[in-house]
Amino acid sequence: MKIAIIGVGNMGGAVCEGLFNTGMDASWEITASDASLEKLELLKAKYPKLDITTNNQEAAKSADVVIVAVKPWLVKPVVEELQMTPSQIYVSIAAGVDFAQLESYTCLKGQPMFRVIPNTAISDQQSMTLICKCHTTAEQDELINQLFGSMGQVLFIPESKMAASTSISSCGIAYVLKYMQASIQAGIELGLTVQEARKLTIQTLIGAATILKEHGQHPATEIEKVCTPGGLTIKGINQLEHDGFTSAIINAMKVSM
Numbered sequence: 001m002k003i004a005i006i007g008v009g010n011m012g013g014a015v016c017e018g019l020f021n022t023g024m025d026a027s028w029e030i031t032a033s034d035a036s037l038e039k040l041e042l043l044k045a046k047y048p049k050l051d052i053t054t055n056n057q058e059a060a061k062s063a064d065v066v067i068v069a070v071k072p073w074l075v076k077p078v079v080e081e082l083q084m085t086p087s088q089i090y091v092s093i094a095a096g097v098d099f100a101q102l103e104s105y106t107c108l109k110g111q112p113m114f115r116v117i118p119n120t121a122i123s124d125q126q127s128m129t130l131i132c133k134c135h136t137t138a139e140q141d142e143l144i145n146q147l148f149g150s151m152g153q154v155l156f157i158p159e160s161k162m163a164a165s166t167s168i169s170s171c172g173i174a175y176v177l178k179y180m181q182a183s184i185q186a187g188i189e190l191g192l193t194v195q196e197a198r199k200l201t202i203q204t205l206i207g208a209a210t211i212l213k214e215h216g217q218h219p220a221t222e223i224e225k226v227c228t229p230g231g232l233t234i235k236g237i238n239q240l241e242h243d244g245f246t247s248a249i250i251n252a253m254k255v256s257m
């Protein structure tokens with residue numbers, strides 16, 4: 001299978017890294033195209049098997065799957081120059097560009113298309129990737145499921161849920177990182193070294209996520225277990241609420257959809 005990735009900035013670059021880091025199927029060939037030769041050369045130095053070009057049309061020409069990861073406002077001019085054929089699968093990684101818009105570009109009318117929204121953990125095969133589809137066959141759905149499933153978890157959703165889901169998982173990774181940054185900062189103020197605060201923060205987050213993932217509990221049940229009556233944790237939890245923690249998270253997720 002031949003895969004073209006057009007635009008290898010933060011997200012396209014992470015997808016490219018994720019594919020190589022999976023130790024992917026030896027028969028897969030990946031070509032990356034970008035406006036920046038410097039970015040392409042950096043990736044090539046890391047993954048010598050990657051083909052690179054600054055010519056988008058050349059990258060897409062013989063690809064089975066064309067992944068476009070440029071900024072939303074560049075999607076139209078970029079896809080118009082690709083001259084895709086009906087047998088090629090178009091994968092759009094552009095937040096907020098819906099199928100109605102994509103279909104309004106004559107070159108994509110009737111094209112098998114997927115909208116795919118990973119998060120940046122895709123470079124380490126830990127993405128939560130959202131997928132919705134248009135004009136695709138069951139075989140094409142399975143192919144895309146396998147491709148992105150090799151780099152984390154995937155969830156096929158109707159397009160109507162894409163904006164809300166993007167806010168939770170794709171923007172959400174930044175909010176989780178923000179919490180982690182705050183936790184490390186607190187640790188340093190309390191006298192820990194950066195390394196100590198980092199280690200404690202990372203493993204605590206992994207632990208919390210593992211509990212929910214493995215046992216299917218509601219977070220409130222797990223929080224209750226940590227909050228001894230009259231103890232220290234309940235003081236911290238109440239302080240979080242006084243300072244608007246829950247509202248801040250909900251508001252952030254609402255404004256980012």
Ligand SMILES: NC(=O)c1ccc[n+]([C@@H]2O[C@H](COP(=O)([O-])OP(=O)(O)OC[C@H]3O[C@@H](n4cnc5c(N)ncnc54)[C@H](OP(=O)(O)O)[C@@H]3O)[C@@H](O)[C@H]2O)c1
Nearest residue numbers: 007008009010011012034035036069070071072093094095
């Ligand atoms: N970042 C995320 O976490 C994330 C998550 C989900 C979805 N997305 C979506 O992913 C897309 C890309 O976002 P990003 O954050 O990866 O942006 P980015 O870092 O700016 O990457 C876009 C890349 O495309 C290149 N480019 C610009 N014009 C081009 C052209 N005509 N042909 C080929 N390449 C071109 C850019 O090069 P120059 O820098 O030289 O212009 C850049 O390397 C967006 O549509 C965004 O909505 C991003």
